[in-house]
Amino acid sequence: MRILKALSALLDYPTADLQAALPEIRAIIEADLRPSPKVAGALGNLVAELGAADLMALQERFTSLFDRGRSVALHLYEHVHGDSRDRGPAMVALIELYRSHGFEPHPRELPDYLPLLLEFLSQIDPKEARGILRDAAPIFALLRDRLEKRRSAYAAVPAALLALVDAGAVVAPVRPPEEDDDSFEALDRAWEEAAVTFGPENDPTRTGNGCGKASAWVQAMNNPSPR
Numbered sequence: 001m002r003i004l005k006a007l008s009a010l011l012d013y014p015t016a017d018l019q020a021a022l023p024e025i026r027a028i029i030e031a032d033l034r035p036s037p038k039v040a041g042a043l044g045n046l047v048a049e050l051g052a053a054d055l056m057a058l059q060e061r062f063t064s065l066f067d068r069g070r071s072v073a074l075h076l077y078e079h080v081h082g083d084s085r086d087r088g089p090a091m092v093a094l095i096e097l098y099r100s101h102g103f104e105p106h107p108r109e110l111p112d113y114l115p116l117l118l119e120f121l122s123q124i125d126p127k128e129a130r131g132i133l134r135d136a137a138p139i140f141a142l143l144r145d146r147l148e149k150r151r152s153a154y155a156a157v158p159a160a161l162l163a164l165v166d167a168g169a170v171v172a173p174v175r176p177p178e179e180d181d182d183s184f185e186a187l188d189r190a191w192e193e194a195a196v197t198f199g200p201e202n203d204p205t206r207t208g209n210g211c212g213k214a215s216a217w218v219q220a221m222n223n224p225s226p227r
Contacts (some may be wrong), residue, residue, distance in 0.1 A: 001126050003028060003032040003164070004129065005118070007160060007161065008116075009025060010025065010046060010154075011074065011118070019051060019055065029043045039159060042153075042156035043156045046153040046154060074113055074115065075110055076113075077112040090112075098111065098120055103123060130164065133161055133164060133165045134165040137161075140162050141158070141162060
């Protein structure tokens with residue numbers, strides 16, 4: 001799925017190579033997301049922003065947005081496990097998933113980094129890739145909502161991921177909006193909070209008791225069901 005490769009590039013740290021590739025990325029968006037003009041338009045706005053701004057300014061903005069704290073972190077297990085002991089085994093399992101498909105993650109990047117995951121998914125069977133994306137939809141919805149609140153054009157990427165699996169409107173919010181706070185006081189509190197939990201109970205389209213821990217998503221990622 002070349003659209004996942006394009007989304008991976010858009011969500012990664014801005015570089016001169018990314019800016020040079022923007023015309024190709026725009027062409028992929030226009031071709032692959034033709035049935036979703038709203039999603040394609042939002043991604044086009046992000047492409048335009050990345051192409052028009054000074055590279056250093058883009059890099060500073062990226063760091064300020066994504067590296068300041070956990071709220072919109074691009075490392076998915078920040079939203080699943082936080083600093084719990086479950087995070088280590090989950091990382092190992094994700095690396096094993098990559099390697100089982102012949103994909104070797106970059107040694108300098110954690111395996112749950114979303115651009116890395118999207119690069120991996122772009123290289124595997126589309127049906128399996130969509131299954132993994134759907135299992136991670138609650139995290140994408142969280143990122144979309146929080147980035148939209150910040151009026152960031154980057155919100156177009158998680159919105160596109162949700163659209164690709166028809167999950168844009170099926171995921172319930174996992175935290176009240178007032179808890180998404182950019183103040184330094186809120187940042188201090190965030191590092192002391194327990195991890196956000198995901199599971200079937202957060203999806204209004206599902207019924208049953210389900211589990212209250214994100215381990216369900218971790219297991220689903222490593223054993224994706226056919227979609």
